[in-house]
Amino acid sequence: MSVIDLRSDTVTRPSPAMRRAIADAEVGDDVLDGDPTVRQLEQRVAELVGMEDALFFPSGTQANQTGVSLCAERGTELVIEANAHLVHYELAGVAMIAGVQIRPVVTPDGVLTAELAGGALRGTSPHLPRSGAIAVENTHNAAGGKVMRPEVMAAIAALARESGLRLHLDGARLWNAAAALTTAPATLTRGATTVMVSLSKGLGCPVGSCLAFARELRPRAWEMRKRLGGGMRQSGILAAAGLYALEHNLPRIAEDHANARRLADLLADSPTVRPSAPETNIVMLDLLREADTADRVIPRLAERGVLVVPFAARRLRAVTHLDVSRADVERAAGVIREVLR
Incomplete structure (x- = not known):
């Protein structure tokens, strides 16, 4: 994987x-x-x-x-x-x-x-x-x-x-x-x-x-x-x-923005995580359940091959870039939903 x-x-x-x-x-x-x-x-x-x-x-x-x-x-x-x-x-x-x-x-x-x-x-x-x-x-x-x-x-x-x-x-x-x-x-x-x-x-x-x-x-x-x-x-x-x-690489940066929007769209209806509306390539993910803290969720995501960073006690940051494809963000969204279901 x-x-x-x-x-x-x-x-x-x-x-x-x-x-x-x-x-x-x-x-x-x-x-x-x-x-x-x-x-x-x-x-x-x-x-x-x-x-x-x-x-x-x-x-x-x-x-x-x-x-x-x-x-x-x-x-x-x-x-x-x-x-x-x-x-x-x-x-x-x-x-x-x-x-x-x-x-x-x-x-x-x-x-x-x-x-x-x-x-x-x-x-x-x-x-x-x-x-x-x-x-x-x-x-x-x-x-x-x-x-x-x-x-x-x-x-x-x-x-x-x-x-x-x-x-x-x-x-x-x-x-x-x-x-x-x-x-x-x-x-x-x-x-x-x-x-x-x-x-x-x-x-x-x-x-x-x-x-x-x-x-x-x-x-x-x-x-x-x-x-x-x-x-x-x-x-x-x-x-x-x-x-x-x-x-x-500069001419393709808009692809990263599109991938960030795709990630946010795929998580928009989740009852357990609220994605920000990205203007560029950064998506903030707010964890909505009290038990889901960054230090608990991040290792579980990593076990399934998705790496993000903490940005607050119940906030994660995901950043898209040229090494992340549309298929990658779709898979990442699926992993996030599965871990937080």
Whole structure:
């Protein structure tokens, strides 16, 4: 029995064609004097997200922390949605690395709006920390892959501009947001100072993210990456996977969204589990019976070849990706119904 791994879209394996691209990559020393394949990837990402330049990082967390450091002064506050990845899943890096305090904003659906963000900005006071920057997340992981629409982003960008603040976009799954809206990624980044995109979520790469920005920020971004240990030598072998993915895997992301909807539809009438209505490739599964807790249900699903992760005491998360087919999600739905009947 094959395992259906719905824990994350980071669990994908490089395809044979991606492995060939990796093996054939032209490389240099990216720390010493540059790697040509890395530079090609950076230029392509910058073009796709509508920015002047980009820098390749080994992880999205490192790219996010660099973005926050470029946007906010140490000792100031970062206004951000309360359940954002930067708040919960980067080990207090905003405080430890960037020296910035989180100013969390509670929202009903994971989408930070200009009105809510504006309400969190501090007035001038000798007793209160200054607002240093705003950060947004698109799509929003903890909100089940919720998409921030371009008009919402535009209003937040206008608020940042009027307030004299920089704006960081955590776009780990920006590719999914663009696919869901059938628009170019660049339409979702307008007004951002820094934009992080992941290559290992949704695109099927083994590792890597990019941070995009205005050209004059590249020296500071490079310095920060070096300080965090992110300088990589012959990293063209990793960048080649990213270039392959942008050409071959990016156009198919909508298939993952269709599979997520199929999973949710097949569970919609279950009396024991309530699926979220996915906008992208994440389905939250709420367990409705008191006895069905995540720590009890997950091992039973795993025994039957379906892997998911806990997201609360009675909430599971399932993520579709290029290694999960329509037949896989149909089988997974059947297993979930059987285990929870």
